[in-house]
Amino acid sequence: MANNFVTVATYNNSLEANLAKQLLEAEGISSYLANESTVDLAWHLTVAVGWIKLQVHEQDAAQAKFILGSSNLEVESAAEGEETTADDADDDDIIKVSWADQTADRAFKVAVIGLILIFLPFQLYSLWLLLRLLLSRTRDRISQNRQWKVITALLINLLNLSILWIIFS
Numbered sequence: 679m680a681n682n683f684v685t686v687a688t689y690n691n692s693l694e695a696n697l698a699k700q701l702l703e704a705e706g707i708s709s710y711l712a713n714e715s716t717v718d719l720a721w722h723l724t725v726a727v728g729w730i731k732l733q734v735h736e737q738d739a740a741q742a743k744f745i746l747g748s749s750n751l752e753v754e755s756a757a758e759g760e761e762t763t764a765d766d767a768d769d770d771d772i773i774k775v776s777w778a779d780q781t782a783d784r785a786f787k788v789a790v791i792g793l794i795l796i797f798l799p800f801q802l803y804s805l806w807l808l809l810r811l812l813l814s815r816t817r818d819r820i821s822q823n824r825q826w827k828v829i830t831a832l833l834i835n836l837l838n839l840s841i842l843w844i845i846f847s
Contacts, residue, residue: 683710683733686742692718695730698746705745707738778820781811786827789834796845801838804831 689695695711702709712731717724724730734742775783785807792800808831811820820828 682736683712684736684739685712685731685733686739687732687746688729689732690717690724690729692730695732698732702732702734702742702745705741707734707742707745709734709742776819776821778811778814779824781807782820782824782827782831785811786831789831789838792838793834796838796841798842801835801842804835808832808835 687698689698692711692714695714699709699711710733712733713727714730716727717730732742732746785804788800788804788807792804808828811828
């Protein structure tokens with residue numbers, strides 16, 4: 679009967695688990711973290727062992743759940759009560775980059791690396807990306823600020839290919 683522990687919460691990292699354990703111990707409830715060492719040493723087994731389990735004695739389970747639940751509610755209510763300013767709202771905006779812009783960036787980076795290393799596969803990959811960009815029929819179009827990257831990548835690739843032609847001929 680002394681070992682009748684029940685799980686009141688599960689955590690995927692030991693930091694959160696230890697914070698919850700300390701919260702319970704501050705209220706006078708003794709607790710135990712099952713699987714903590716396993717998860718710390720072999721994090722890839724977290725799901726297999728069933729996460730880190732915060733366990734308490736059966737008679738303290740209801741009170742522990744209440745304490746953990748009320749502490750989460752306090753954090754959520756504090757977060758809801760904060761007013762957001764315009765600066766905070768601007769920081770939360772996510773700028774989505776289109777496929778065409780990502781491809782243009784990648785082609786430019788590979789062309790520059792190819793210029794530094796003068797290695798044929800880099801030029802071929804960059805030219806392949808530019809060709810895909812040219813032949814794509816998607817709605818994504820290259821933005822104005824990325825068009826110079828496409829032109830520069832093409833010029834760098836032509837320069838690299840001419841350098842390779844001179845070297846190997």
